[in-house]
Amino acid sequence: MKKKIITGSIVLLVVILVAWKLAGNKKEIDTRKQRNDTAAIIIPVKAVAVRSDSIVTSIQKTGNISPFKEAKVFATQSGNVMNLHFELGSKIKQGQLLAVMDNKTALIDLQKAKLTAAKLSNDLSTYKELLAGKATTAQKVKDLQQDYDNAVSQERIAAKQLEDTKITAPISGVILSKDVEAGVFLSPGTQIATIVNAEKAKIQVNLSESEVYHIRQGQQVKITAAVYPEHEFTGTITFISPSADESHNYMVEVTTGNNGEFMLHPGTFVKADFMGNTGRIATLIPREAISGSLDDASVFLVKNNRVELKKIRTGEQVNGMIEVLSGLTEGDQVVVSGQINLKDGSSISLSK
Secondary structure, eight states, X not given: OHHHHHHHHHHHHHHHHHHHHHHHHHHHHHHHHHHHHHHHOOEEEEEEEOEEEEEEEOOEEEEEEEEEEEEEEEOSSOXXXXXXXXXXXXXXXXXXXXXXXXXXXXXXXXXXXXXXXXXXXXXXXXXXXXXXXXXXOHHHHHHHHHHHHHHHHHXXXXXXXXXXXXXXXXXXXXXXXXXXXXXXXXXXTOEEEEEEEEEEEEEEEEEEHHHHTTOOTTOEEEEEETTEEEEEEEEEEEEEOSSOOTTSEEEEEEEEEOOSSSOOOTTOEEEEXXXXXXXXXXXXXXXXXXXXOGGGOEEEEEETTEEEEEEOEEEEEEXXXXXXXXXXXXXXXXXXEOGGGOOTTOBEEEOO
C-alpha cells in the first residue's frame, strides 16, 4: 500500500511539473507573437516640416475709459451740515472747502481745553518757583507737569475736531455725485460727495502671455474711439501686471491726456492698438499637428519611421498656423494627419 502511495505521488509531481513548463512556454510564445504583431503594424500618416517664417503681429484690444483719479469724501464726525459749497458738476481744486458742519460744540470744547491748559501752565510756573525755595515737593511739580502735558494734548485734539467740521476736497476734479443736502445730520463715515479727475484717462485691458512679452512700460499706444472717428489719441503704457490671473491674462494700464478739445468721458469704449503691424520671424506648424489643447499642446515628432509624442509651448495663431515657442526646431517633421491611431513609439510610414 505504501508503495502505491509513493508511486502516485511521483506521478502527480511529474504531471504538475509538465503542466507548469507548458504554461510558461505558452506565455512566452504569446508574448513573442504580440511583439511581432505590434512591430508588424505600420500606420500611414502625413507629416510636414517645421518652418520659420515672417508673421505680422497686431495687438488690438477694446477697453473703456476710467477717470485718472477718483475720491469719495466722507464726514469725519457727527453733526448737522450747516453749509455746502458745491453742486453736482462743480469744478473743485484740491483743498477747497466743500462743507461746514455745526461747530458750536467743537468751539466750546476748544475754549475749555485752552483755559485748562493756561491755568495749569500758571500753576506749574508757580510751583517751580516754590520748589526752588524748597516750599513744595518735587513730586507736586512732577504731577503738575503731567497734568499740563495732558491738557496740551486735549487742546490739540479739540483743535483738530474743530478743523474737522470743515470738509475739504482731497483732490482736484469735478463733483460726480452729491450725496447730502444742507441741514441734514451726518454720522462719522457718511459719504457726502464723489470727485473725479478726468484731466487724464486710464484704459485697462487684458493681454495674453504671448502678447504681453511684446510690449514694454513707457511704450506709446494708439487710441481710437467711435465717438471721434477722425481723431487719434496717443497713450502711454503706465503699468503691466507682474503676474497673470487665473485665465493666464495680464492686466495692462494705458494712460492718455484728456484735457483738450476731444474729451473722453469715463465709460466710453475705445480701441487700443499696441503695435500696429509689426513683422517678426517665428517657428510655425499647422494647427492640425496639435494634439490636445493649445494650453497643453503636444505633437507627434517623426524619428526613424517611428513617432515620439513631444510636449511644446505655443504662441500666436496666424492664418491657421501655430507659433511654437519651445519644443521644436526648424526642419523637424511633425504628423498632421493620422494621429488618431498613434501612440508614443508607433511605427509609421509617410504618405504623400
